[in-house]
Structures are given as C-alpha cells and as structure tokens.
Amino acid sequence: MAIAEQQTPPQVAQGSSDKSWHGIVLQTLKRNEISLIPYVPDRVLTPLIKNLHADPYFTTFATAREEEAVGIVSGAWMGGRKAAVLMQTSGFATLANVLASLAVPYQIPLIMFVSERGTLGEFNYGQSLVCRTMRPVLDSLALEHHTITRLDELEFIADRSIKQAVTTQAPVALILNPLLTGGKTFDK
Amino acid sequence: MNTRNTKVMNRFDVTSRLIAKLKHQEAVVGGIGNTNFDLWAAGHRPQNFYMLGSMGLAFPIALGVALAQPDRRVFALEGDGSLLMQLGALSTIAALKPNNLIMIVMDNGIYQITGAQPTPAANVADIVAIATGSGLANSTWAADEEDFERLVDEAMSASGPSLIAVRIDDKPGVGATRRDPVQIRERFMHGLGVRQPL
Numbered sequence: 001m002a003i004a005e006q007q008t009p010p011q012v013a014q015g016s017s018d019k020s021w022h023g024i025v026l027q028t029l030k031r032n033e034i035s036l037i038p039y040v041p042d043r044v045l046t047p048l049i050k051n052l053h054a055d056p057y058f059t060t061f062a063t064a065r066e067e068e069a070v071g072i073v074s075g076a077w078m079g080g081r082k083a084a085v086l087m088q089t090s091g092f093a094t095l096a097n098v099l100a101s102l103a104v105p106y107q108i109p110l111i112m113f114v115s116e117r118g119t120l121g122e123f124n125y126g127q128s129l130v131c132r133t134m135r136p137v138l139d140s141l142a143l144e145h146h147t148i149t150r151l152d153e154l155e156f157i158a159d160r161s162i163k164q165a166v167t168t169q170a171p172v173a174l175i176l177n178p179l180l181t182g183g184k185t186f187d188k
Numbered sequence: 189m190n191t192r193n194t195k196v197m198n199r200f201d202v203t204s205r206l207i208a209k210l211k212h213q214e215a216v217v218g219g220i221g222n223t224n225f226d227l228w229a230a231g232h233r234p235q236n237f238y239m240l241g242s243m244g245l246a247f248p249i250a251l252g253v254a255l256a257q258p259d260r261r262v263f264a265l266e267g268d269g270s271l272l273m274q275l276g277a278l279s280t281i282a283a284l285k286p287n288n289l290i291m292i293v294m295d296n297g298i299y300q301i302t303g304a305q306p307t308p309a310a311n312v313a314d315i316v317a318i319a320t321g322s323g324l325a326n327s328t329w330a331a332d333e334e335d336f337e338r339l340v341d342e343a344m345s346a347s348g349p350s351l352i353a354v355r356i357d358d359k360p361g362v363g364a365t366r367r368d369p370v371q372i373r374e375r376f377m378h379g380l381g382v383r384q385p386l
Contacts, residue, residue, distance in 0.1 A: 064275075068276060071252065071277075076252035077252070078382065101240065102239070102241060106370065106372070
C-alpha cells in the first residue's frame with residue numbers, strides 16, 4: 001500500500017520482524033510517540049510485549065487489571081505523555097464502567113489494542129461468549145473500533161486511528177483478529 | 189502498626205492540612221465521592237483532578253500523572269472502600285517505584301456515601317499491612333494530625349512511593365464538586381502545564 005510505504009519510519013528494520021504484525025504495531029506506536037504501555041498479558045500478544053520490553057523507548061509493564069491500565073493511561077495523557085493499553089478480549093469485557101465514567105466523559109484518547117479471542121477456532125466456550133459482548137459494548141458508547149484482519153492494512157488503520165484518537169480526544173479500540181495474528185488454537 | 193493506636197481524624201480537616209502544605213504546584217487526584225468532595229471544598233487548585241466515577245482508580249490515575257511528569261510530586265486521595273476495588277494497583281506501583289507518588293487512604297471502614305454500610309475489610313483487614321505486603325515498604329498509619337503533617341513532609345523528599353493511611357470519622361464530604369468532566373480534565377491539563385487555554 002503506497003501510503004503505508006510513505007509512512008515507513010527511517011529506522012533500519014530489524015530483520016523480518018518489522019514486517020510482522022507486532023513489528024508494525026511497535027513501529028506505529030513509536031512513530032506516534034506513544035511510549036507508555038501498560039498491559040494485561042495474552043499469549044498472542046507475547047512477541048509484541050517481549051519486543052516492547054526490549055526497546056528502551058517504551059515503558060512497558062503489567063497491571064493487575066485492565067481498568068487499572070486505563071486509569072494509568074488517562075493520568076499519563078493528562079500529564080502530557082501518550083500511552084496505549086494492550087489486552088485480550090476477556091479483559092476488554094471488564095471495562096464498561098471505566099469507559100463510560102472516565103475515558104468517554106473526560107474525553108481521553110484511550111488507545112486500546114485488543115487481541116481477539118473467542119472466534120475463528122476458539123476452543124473455550126466462555127471465551128467465545130465473552131467475545132460477543134465486546135462490539136455491543138463499543139457500539140453502545142459509539143466508540144470508534146476497527147477489526148484488523150490483514151497485514152497490509154494494519155499500519156494504515158493503526159496509524160490513522162491513533163492520530164484520530166488524539167486529535168478528536170476520543171477512545172479507539174483496535175481489535176487484532178486471528179486472521180492477522182494467527183490467534184490461539186487448541187494445539188498451541 | 190495497630191490502628192487502635194491512631195486517632196480518628198476528619199477527612200476535610202486532613203485534606204485541608206495537606207493542601208496548605210503544597211507550595212510547588214503538586215498534582216492532587218481525588219477519588220470518587222467524598223475524597224474529591226473534600227478536595228474541592230478545601231479550595232480548587234488548577235492542579236486538582238476530581239473523579240466522577242471509575243471507583244478505585246485514583247492511584248492508577250495518579251501513577252499515570254507521576255510517570256508523565258517525574259519532576260512533579262503527585263498526591264492521590266482514596267477511600268478505603270475504593271482501594272479495596274483495586275488492591276492490585278498497589279503492587280503495580282511498588283514494582284514501578286515512582287519516587288514522586290504519595291498515596292493517602294482515608295479509612296473509615298464504611299461506604300459512607302451509600303448509607304454507611306461497613307466494608308468487608310472493616311473489622312478484619314489492615315490497609316497499611318496490605319500496602320506493605322503489596323511491596324510498598326514506606327506505608328504508615330498517621331497517629332494524629334501532627335503526625336500526618338510530618339509524614340507528608342517526609343514523603344515529599346522520599347526516594348520511593350509513600351502511602352499514608354488516616355483513620356477518619358463517618359462524616360460526609362463538606363462540598364460538592366461541579367460535575368463537569370471535560371472542564372475538570374482541561375483545567376487539570378492547564379494546571380500541569382500540558383496545555384494553554386484557547
């Protein structure tokens with residue numbers, strides 16, 4: 001995609017990892033000066049989390065709950081530092097209260113990366129059910145969200161969505177679909 | 189430390205004593221309900237942030253501010269009931285060790301604002317022991333008002349995060365924060381020097 005190529009950062013690519021989904025996410029975060037990354041871990045997110053920890057540009061750390069991470073990101077934004085939260089679908093399901101009482105009414109550009117579980121080969125019935133609550137919650141608050149399925153669209157969607165969140169002071173959820181990440185399957 | 193050795197203080201009085209000590213545009217995050225009502229009543233400052241929901245997130249929000257502005261001291265005022273909602277945040281803060289974050293817990297053992305029901309922790313748990321066990325070594329009960337002020341002074345020059353627990357009475361908050369979240373957030377950002385007004 002031409003636009004994506006024009007926006008490729010000047011940093012030298014680290015092997016093939018920069019063309020992986022997690023390499024693109026990391027570079028897009030950096031290009032948008034998002035340096036604080038609280039997360040609740042997820043198997044699929046592991047390579048991204050590992051590379052964020054390894055890169056001194058980022059302050060990357062685990063929180064006990066996803067809403068705690070949303071609080072941290074909100075405080076950081078008000079203090080002038082950009083941040084993003086990483087989580088799994090089931091973690092998003094714990095966020096309705098903090099979205100409706102903090103991020104939305106205070107107009108916080110809360111950037112969420114959600115690793116999507118519960119679809120396309122889910123083996124845990126509970127995960128498949130909790131996944132079905134995610135988009136209705138996002139839609140009920142009229143929150144911007146995109147489900148990313150293709151590697152060639154990832155940079156465009158992530159970069160544009162982050163910029164839109166910041167300039168419109170509104171949350172965004174970027175849902176990383178198994179078609180993009182490979183997801184988690186029973187034999188893994 | 190045993191809470192039986194501590195004086196029962198008043199939230200508004202303790203909050204006013206804290207605010208009177210702030211001379212360097214320190215940030216103060218007030219938790220949901222009475223903690224931010226009394227922060228408001230103690231006199232609005234541009235560096236105050238008032239929560240209107242998201243119970244339990246005063247410390248995480250303050251942590252975010254502290255990580256964004258490491259040269260500014262950041263205080264957070266939280267109730268015991270709110271803290272019980274988010275005990276994991278204490279370990280997150282202990283792991284990150286921000287030396288500019290000072291947490292104050294107003295402990296009356298009740299959900300005052302909803303009808304003064306006792307919290308599950310009221311007669312069985314010790315907030316300072318929980319904080320210490322979560323990795324926050326510098327956690328202390330304030331014995332009385334003078335001790336509270338001394339602990340605040342100590343915390344201002346501490347080399348790691350501090351937690352001060354205050355046993356308080358069952359009185360409601362004195363004021364009522366203006367519930368205007370966008371203006372609260374915008375004024376706070378002005379107060380922190382992040383933005384200028386239009």
